[in-house]
Amino acid sequence: MYTEKVMDHFKNPRNVGEIENASGVGTVGNAKCGDIMRIYLDIDENEIIQDVKFKTFGCGAAVATSSMATELVKGKTVQEALAVTNKAVMEALDGLPPVKVHCSLLAEEAIHAALWDYAEKNGIKIDGLEKPKNDISEHEEEEEY
Amino acid sequence: MDRKIYLDNAATTPVKPEVVEAMLPYFTERFGNPSSVYEFAAQNKSAVTAARETIAHALGAEPAEIYFTAGGTESDNWAIKETAEAYSQKGNHIITTKIEHHAVLHTCEYLEKHGYEVTYVNVDENGVVKLDELKKAIRPTTILISVMFANNEIGTIQPIKEIGEIAKENGILFHTDAVQAFGHVKIDVNEYHIDLLSASGHKINGPKGIGFLYIRKGLKLRSYIHGGAQERSRRAGTENVPAIVGFGKAVELAVATMDERMKKELELRDYLISHILAEVPYVRLNGHQKERLSNNANFSFQFIEGESLLIMLDMENICASSGSACTSGSLDPSHVLLAIGLPHEIAHGSLRLTLSDDITMDEIKYVIVKIKEIVEKLRSMSPLYEDFIKRQ
């Protein structure tokens, strides 16, 4: 069902855990599948993401996309991290089954939520960042024949 | 473990070598259409008759009451839709339960769009249908009660005899989806007052793509699949002779080994259940403690999600499932687990292990160890567990 890359990230997820006193924490869920993802960011004064950790209550794809997303944003600037889309995460994993596309949205949204938290804590505004939704399930549509 | 430990026998089972053996000649040599005039093919008719007799015998039914179908799903569709059609003069109300298989539920939903009314009776926290609610649901227009014999997810066995009696007293037809029970539990259609019963070959080490519907003699329901005159003009389509022969063989074996098999499965299952409940924190057993299939164990592990658990078990060579296999395309938590009262996030962390008598006690011990390890690992990654621990 999953690609080798997905399985690799699932078997050995990178950056699992928590960061004490993180610069930003974001938690998002998908009410439809019930899955939840949390991202911790440690951002330095140059707006560079020094460290990132995640926790996920979710399916194989959710675990793998969280892992890959943390890899993709680590060491990046806030603006660069903002540009990491779910598509980029999926491509980095060599793709996901159609029913699992929404799981990668969870990763994108969790990063945005953590960045939003960081911006709020520091009273700054990040260009192009909108207030994230807690529940991403409204994106989804029915399968068509 | 080198060997794959297959604990998903409720999804499907391997075909027994004896069954394959019995089927083989019917592919290449005795391939003829049993409806033909020539001897060579007409012989196949007796092979079909023999399988029908074996099956009828296993149910206390008559051979003429057994109609072969392409599986449990078709049988369920046939039983429910054609009862609805045949008895629509009498009424348009059907009673079923909230924990039926989708083959029953989606069929009932289809009928609801076509002028029928359906009551979905609740079950208690063990998954047992609430008989008082069922009785209260009966109306003068009720034409059918459809309650599954045993549930495919949580294994709970229903009080079929009581339900059959209620149906009989009220002059209502009674259908039971026995796909999970047939060959695993003793069933007598007369003792239990069953009018219609669905079963499927591949759940009892028979082939896929074959099932039957038991239709009590005298019932008016007609064909669901229209066409040729096969199955006494009630189910059209060239007879699937190899699969029918294989199904017959599988039933023969299942009946002959039932007592011994149940005994062995019970021992394994009870060891598994008691150890998981004792050794893993924040876990619950789903389904009835006693009134359950001898091969079914279903747990909910708090704070973790089922699919991840399954993949990790797979990495350890353990095949299991979370909810029913045929719904795994869906993201919704199992309707059965919601019906027994589990909140969404707990329903999500469910694990179904369905054994066979092929499993050893050593394998069960290995499975217990692995489940403990994996649950621990997944919890360490879970934001829900983190929150829970912090709240302590």
Next chain:
Amino acid sequence: MDRKIYLDNAATTPVKPEVVEAMLPYFTERFGNPSSVYEFAAQNKSAVTAARETIAHALGAEPAEIYFTAGGTESDNWAIKETAEAYSQKGNHIITTKIEHHAVLHTCEYLEKHGYEVTYVNVDENGVVKLDELKKAIRPTTILISVMFANNEIGTIQPIKEIGEIAKENGILFHTDAVQAFGHVKIDVNEYHIDLLSASGHKINGPKGIGFLYIRKGLKLRSYIHGGAQERSRRAGTENVPAIVGFGKAVELAVATMDERMKKELELRDYLISHILAEVPYVRLNGHQKERLSNNANFSFQFIEGESLLIMLDMENICASSGSACTSGSLDPSHVLLAIGLPHEIAHGSLRLTLSDDITMDEIKYVIVKIKEIVEKLRSMSPLYEDFIKRQ
């Protein structure tokens, strides 16, 4: 002849050894439910995908347009009933022909009892549907035209492309029962404007109990068998993996050998037809002389009755049929033979011989000799023949 000469390939065919070979591992080893999460079973998904691709390719269709069913009959039921349901807003009229298989005819009759109107178009004396009549039958409320690709009794191949064009010009869906044609004749669903197509595994040396319905992308029709989410939520029931794999293999072989097979069958068939017509008096060939399946010969022998003929042929080790196998429970003469204008008593004396490329020219010669002998013998017993001779 020691060897049985099987000339009833339109009823069913032996499963090819390569097909059995391909299926075998899926019974006992790769038995898993393809909807499962674990790798071992998920692999079966790719086996199903591969079969779907082979089949789609053979039709010029896309894999996502192929839905596996339990056989041709189910496919016909699905196509017709669910088109009727899905497009009932547009109208309630269906056009079909008088020579369809019972899987289509009885389905249409069922719909007639449920508020639909069906026109059964006539065929000419060769069994070709009358296109002018078909065109005239079209109404603003016509939602479906269902015409079989090739007839199972007399072998006539219909002008499918023209019918497809008529359907398309009038914005009407077009279904074809290709159970007898698929794997025997080249079919391209786009070239022929086919929207729905039924086929069955056991008519092309594949297993029984498996078929498919081609559903053109974008069509609204929904499930006929309700339940689990298999076949992209359009056909419920645990996938019959061994049969699907076997079907795929059979299609692969049928496509690869089609030209050669047709050439050989044509030679045998034309020899058979020309010799029977030349050597037996009072006989006619039923069906079109040219536009017919390469393996079909269908004769009517005046003054004799089909079943006696079949039994006597069987005594000479020749397996044949009279009318379609699945109607042999019935005493009525074939509706197809009546539709091409045969009087009852001549329709009764019909013989269908359907060849395969497994047959030798020697066997055909033997069959011709035996038919001559038997027809003579039966005529010598026939009061009709006696009257006829006396009238001369």
